[in-house]
Structures are given as C-alpha cells and as structure tokens.
Amino acid sequence: MVEPERPAPSAGATGPAFVEIDRVWMRYGGAGGTLALRNTSLSVAQQEFVAVVGPSGCGKSTLMRLVTGLWPASAGSVKVAGKKVDGPLSIAGMAFQNPTMLPWRSILDNVMLPFEVVEPHPGRLRRERALYEDKCRALLKLVGLDGFEKKNPWQLSGGMQQRASLCRALVHEPALLMLDEPFAALDIFTREDLWSVLQNLWLARLPTVILVTHDLREAVFLADRVLVMTSRPGRIMVERKIDLPRPRTREMTYSPYFQEMVQDLRGHIDRARQDEDVAHAG
Amino acid sequence: MQAKAAVALPPDTLADDRLTGEDLSHDAALVAAALRRRRLLRVLPWLVFVGMLILWEGVVRLFGIPEFVLPAPTVVGATIWKWWTPILVNAQHTFITTLVGFAFANILGLTLGVLIGSSTYVYHGLYPLLIAFNSIPKVALVPILVIWFGIGTPSAIVTSFLISFFPIAVNVAAGIATVEPELRDVLRALGAKPIKIVRKVGLPRSMPYYFASLKIAITSSFLGSILAETIAGQRGIGHLMIVASSRFEVPLVFAGVVVTAVMSVAMYAVAALIETRTISWATRGQGDNSVTGV
Numbered sequence: 001m002v003e004p005e006r007p008a009p010s011a012g013a014t015g016p017a018f019v020e021i022d023r024v025w026m027r028y029g030g031a032g033g034t035l036a037l038r039n040t041s042l043s044v045a046q047q048e049f050v051a052v053v054g055p056s057g058c059g060k061s062t063l064m065r066l067v068t069g070l071w072p073a074s075a076g077s078v079k080v081a082g083k084k085v086d087g088p089l090s091i092a093g094m095a096f097q098n099p100t101m102l103p104w105r106s107i108l109d110n111v112m113l114p115f116e117v118v119e120p121h122p123g124r125l126r127r128e129r130a131l132y133e134d135k136c137r138a139l140l141k142l143v144g145l146d147g148f149e150k151k152n153p154w155q156l157s158g159g160m161q162q163r164a165s166l167c168r169a170l171v172h173e174p175a176l177l178m179l180d181e182p183f184a185a186l187d188i189f190t191r192e193d194l195w196s197v198l199q200n201l202w203l204a205r206l207p208t209v210i211l212v213t214h215d216l217r218e219a220v221f222l223a224d225r226v227l228v229m230t231s232r233p234g235r236i237m238v239e240r241k242i243d244l245p246r247p248r249t250r251e252m253t254y255s256p257y258f259q260e261m262v263q264d265l266r267g268h269i270d271r272a273r274q275d276e277d278v279a280h281a282g
Numbered sequence: 283m284q285a286k287a288a289v290a291l292p293p294d295t296l297a298d299d300r301l302t303g304e305d306l307s308h309d310a311a312l313v314a315a316a317l318r319r320r321r322l323l324r325v326l327p328w329l330v331f332v333g334m335l336i337l338w339e340g341v342v343r344l345f346g347i348p349e350f351v352l353p354a355p356t357v358v359g360a361t362i363w364k365w366w367t368p369i370l371v372n373a374q375h376t377f378i379t380t381l382v383g384f385a386f387a388n389i390l391g392l393t394l395g396v397l398i399g400s401s402t403y404v405y406h407g408l409y410p411l412l413i414a415f416n417s418i419p420k421v422a423l424v425p426i427l428v429i430w431f432g433i434g435t436p437s438a439i440v441t442s443f444l445i446s447f448f449p450i451a452v453n454v455a456a457g458i459a460t461v462e463p464e465l466r467d468v469l470r471a472l473g474a475k476p477i478k479i480v481r482k483v484g485l486p487r488s489m490p491y492y493f494a495s496l497k498i499a500i501t502s503s504f505l506g507s508i509l510a511e512t513i514a515g516q517r518g519i520g521h522l523m524i525v526a527s528s529r530f531e532v533p534l535v536f537a538g539v540v541v542t543a544v545m546s547v548a549m550y551a552v553a554a555l556i557e558t559r560t561i562s563w564a565t566r567g568q569g570d571n572s573v574t575g576v
Contacts, residue, residue, distance in 0.1 A: 065467070068467075068471045069471075070467055070470055070471060088470040088471055088473060089471060089473070090472060092471045093471070093472075094467060094468050094471045096464045096468075098464055100462060100464045100465045100468060102465070102482075102483065102486070103564070104486045104487075104489075104561070104564075113469075113472075113482070114472050116482065117469060117473065117474045117478060118472050118473060152563060154563075168468075169468075172472075178471070
C-alpha cells in the first residue's frame with residue numbers, strides 16, 4: 001500500500017461559500033435554557049463535502065437544523081446560497097439515523113415523495129409520472145435496490161432502508177444535502193458499503209454535503225474537510241483537510257495517512273471531552 | 283496486506299446438514315398441534331356463548347324463575363319469532379338512525395381530529411373543552427335535545443352523534459400528533475407547507491388510529507340512539523323495549539336486547555374488516571400470515 005503523495009485535487013473544489021454560518025448562538029428554552037452553540041462560525045464551499053464530528057451532545061444536530069432553517073438561531077446569521085435563512089429551505093435533502101420511510105408507501109413511492117413537494121415538480125408529476133418514476137428507478141438501481149421498488153419498507157433490512165432514504169434525499173437533485181448520522185444504526189459491514197454508495201451518489205451529482213457523524217473513519221473516508229466541535233456549548237475547534245484522491249477505496253482506510261488522520265481527530269475529541277469534565281468539575 | 287492462515291473447520295461438522303425422517307415427522311407434529319390450537323381458538327367464543335345459554339336455560343328451569351323476571355333463552359327466541367315484523371321494522375329504524383349519527387360523528391370527528399392534531403393552538407384551546415364535554419353523562423343531555431329537536435328521530439341522531447364523535451377525534455388527533463419529528467423535518471426541509479405535511483404524512487399515519495376508533499365509535503353510536511329512543515322516542519328498538527317493559531312483557535325486552543347486540547356486533551365486524559383491508563401496512567401484512575406460517 002502506497003501512501004498517496006500529493007493526491008489529485010478532490011472533486012469538491014473550493015469556491016465561493018455556499019453555506020455560511022457567522023457567529024451563531026443557539027439557546028433552547030429562553031434565557032435560562034441550554035446553550036447548544038456558542039459563537040460558531042463555519043463556511044462550506046459549493047460542491048464541498050464537509051463532515052462535522054464531535055462528542056455526543058455537542059450541538060451537531062442543532063447545526064443541521066439551523067442550516068436547513070428548521071429552527072431559527074438565537075443570534076448570528078446563517079446564509080445559504082447567498083441568502084439569509086429565515087424559514088425552512090426548499091433546496092435541501094435530508095437523511096437521518098432513522099430511515100424514516102413512510103410505511104404505507106412502497107419504496108418507489110417513498111423515493112417519489114420529494115417530487116410531490118418540491119416546486120416545480122408537483123404540477124408536472126401527473127403528466128410525466130413515468131418519467132419521474134424512471135428517474136427514481138435509476139437512482140434505486142445505483143444503490144443496488146433494483147427489484148425492491150414495489151416492496152414495503154418493513155420488508156427491507158435496515159441497511160436497505162437507509163439506501164432508500166439516501167435516494168429520497170437526493171432524487172430531486174438538491175443543491176444541499178444534510179446527513180445526520182445516517183449510518184449510525186447500521187452494522188460496520190453495511191456501513192462501509194454505504195460509504196461507497198454515498199460517495200458514488202455524491203460524485204454523480206456533486207451537491208454540497210454536510211455530514212454529521214461521530215464515526216471518525218466515516219468522516220475521513222467521505223469528507224473533503226472534517227470539522228471537530230467542542231462539547232456543549234459547541235464551537236468549531238479544529239479543521240482538517242483530507243487529502244485523499246477520489247473515488248476513495250476501502251484500501252485507503254488502511255493507509256498510514258488515513259490512520260494518522262483518524263488518530264489526530266481522535267485526540268482532539270478527547271481534549272474536547274476533557275474540557276467538558278473540567279467545566280463540570282468547576 | 284498479509285492474509286493470515288485460515289483455520290478450516292473439520293469436514294464432519296459440515297457433512298451432516300440434512301434433515302432426517304425423524305426431524306421431518308417431528309416438525310409435522312408441531313405444525314398439526316399449532317393448527318389444532320388455532321381451530322380451537324376460532325370456535326372458542328361460540329362454545330362459551332352456547333355454554334352460557336345452556337347454563338341460563340338450566341338455571342331458569344331449575345329454580346322456576348318467572349318469565350317477567352328472567353325469561354329463558356328459548357322463550358326469548360320464541361318471542362323474536364312471534365314478533366318478527368315489529369322487531370324488524372324498529373330495528374331497521376334504529377339502524378338507520380345510528381348510521382346517520384355515526385356518519386356525522388365521522389365528519390366532525392375527522393375534522394376536529396385533524397385540526398387538534400396539526401395545530402398546537404387548536405389543541406390547547408379545544409382539548410380541555412372536549413374532555414369536559416365527553417365527561418358529561420349524555421343521558422342528562424337528552425331532555426335538552428328533545429326541547430331543541432323535538433321527540434323522535436332527530437334527537438336520537440344527535441345523541442348518537444354526540445356520543446361517538448369524541449373517540450374518533452381523539453384518536454385521529456393522536457395519530458397526527460405523534461408523527462416522528464424527523465419525518466416532519468424531511469418534509470419541511472423540502473419546503474412542504476403544514477397542510478401538505480398533514481396530507482402526506484399526518485393523515486395516512488392516523489388511519490390505523492382512525493379505524494381503531496371506529497370500532498369503539500360504532501358501538502357507542504348504537505348506545506346513543508337507543509338511549510334517546512328509550513327516553514324520548516316514538517319508534518326504534520329502544521322505544522319498543524321501553525313499551526314492552528311498561529307492559530311487563532319482559533321476553534320482548536330481552537328480544538330487543540338480543541337484536542341490538544346482533545346489530546352492534548355486526549357493525550363492529552364490518553369496521554374491523556375495513557380496518558384489516560385498508561391498513562395492512564400497520565400490521566405489516568401479518569393479517570394473513572400466522573406466526574407458524576401455516
């Protein structure tokens with residue numbers, strides 16, 4: 001195994017910021033409530049794949065909800081595509097730890113869901129249903145779910161449901177993809193398979209991705225850049241650029257560069273958790 | 283990567299992987315036992331029912347209980363046979379009254395349920411009031427309804443409606459209010475308006491709750507119409523029973539009870555059938571799949 005010397009430039013090129021979080025504070029439940037984010041700033045370039053890691057409860061999921069406009073920030077500004085976020089975005093696809101399939105719909109109809117919601121598709125859907133269905137089928141095939149289109153979600157394994165969930169998040173070609181620990185509930189083999197699936201989906205469409213995870217190997221494998229958050233109230237503590245060529249393979253995860261990267265990140269997480277202990281003791 | 287030498291399993295552990303005749307016959311016996319058990323479970327309610335009738339008949343005959351206190355099942359049966367026409371006419375009347383009240387209960391119950399389940403404001407504003415209303419004994423309302431709607435069918439329809447919309451509303455509201463937050467977030471992040479979220483997720487999700495409530499609501503609906511008929515009716519099974527009891531024709535009262543029970547159970551069965559047909563996803567298709575797979 002040869003360590004990549006100066007790796008090829010990653011597909012996610014750095015350009016103008018697509019997501020810009022500027023000195024954001026987030027407090028739940030009024031003045032005396034829990035402070036989840038403290039003066040957090042970060043920016044994500046268009047078509048960049050960014051992973052956010054941190055100890056549990058550090059406000060990673062809060063960050064997701066702020067960016068998608070599901071919750072308003074207590075202070076500071078969140079901009080997406082140059083526009084201030086003041087309500088739910090309509091350009092984001094989301095996937096969570098739980099596949100959140102609608103059990104009364106077939107897999108195909110679940111993946112069709114975004115087309116029933118996101119403009120301008122609902123108006124066209126009735127006339128061009130076959131066209132849209134083909135689009136969904138093609139995507140399902142890409143993640144290895146061909147032949148399962150008409151099955152109900154509960155007839156599929158957790159990993160297969162999560163693939164379908166990724167398809168649903170991506171099918172309408174959103175400019176922004178938000179992933180909140182999408183593989184956390186899966187076994188390690190399925191998880192590593194899905195890393196490649198996700199990478200292929202990303203390389204095919206190149207959306208801007210923010211992936212929240214607590215799996216450091218996952219972060220290093222998938223992301224152009226990994227951000228480490230401190231424990232609550234969260235802030236971006238460290239940022240690491242991952243210089244590995246695309247498409248990344250499982251063999252790369254055994255390389256010294258990969259291991260060093262994971263160890264380095266692990267050290268920062270430990271420091272963040274120690275700070276928390278000190279804060280609690282004091 | 284240097285592959286480590288794999289330790290192979292001894293071949294004999296893999297060789298014996300076929301089922302013997304003994305295994306198969308043992309399996310067949312298990313399947314047969316499960317089948318017998320399921321047959322027993324299916325006829326069990328009928329066995330208990332018939333046993334109860336025999337016990338009832340026996341007790342009445344053994345102690346010589348007079349007919350105007352407790353008529354024997356055979357006497358009740360004979361009375362139904364004798365008064366077949368008036369019973370049928372009145373039962374039909376009660377049936378239609380109940381269905382009309384039940385239909386209104388569905389309309390209001392669904393509407394209220396959707397509103398309560400999807401809006402925090404409506405929930406906080408209306409829910410305590412609904413609970414208070416539901417705790418009113420409806421018997422107390424019938425005289426007021428008679429003043430408003432007069433004696434007869436309209437009062438019975440309204441009573442039937444008032445008594446049965448509540449379980450529907452509460453269940454539908456619960457179904458919509460318990461939509462997983464992530465699912466709501468997925469739709470909101472796609473730019474879905476609240477009405478769309480209710481239509482795409484809330485309503486389908488509340489359907490199992492809705493159909494479960496129908497089974498309760500249809501029996502309460504019968505309760506309501508018969509209640510109103512006994513207090514202020516001119517027709518219907520309730521009216522028939524109250525007239526019969528005032529004449530000490532106790533077997534006829536029992537005949538009314540039996541006919542009511544039959545109608546109620548039949549409608550319950552219809553509601554249950556609709557439930558299993560429409561929302562097989564909620565039971566994960568196990569409606570036609572027993573655990574044993576037989």
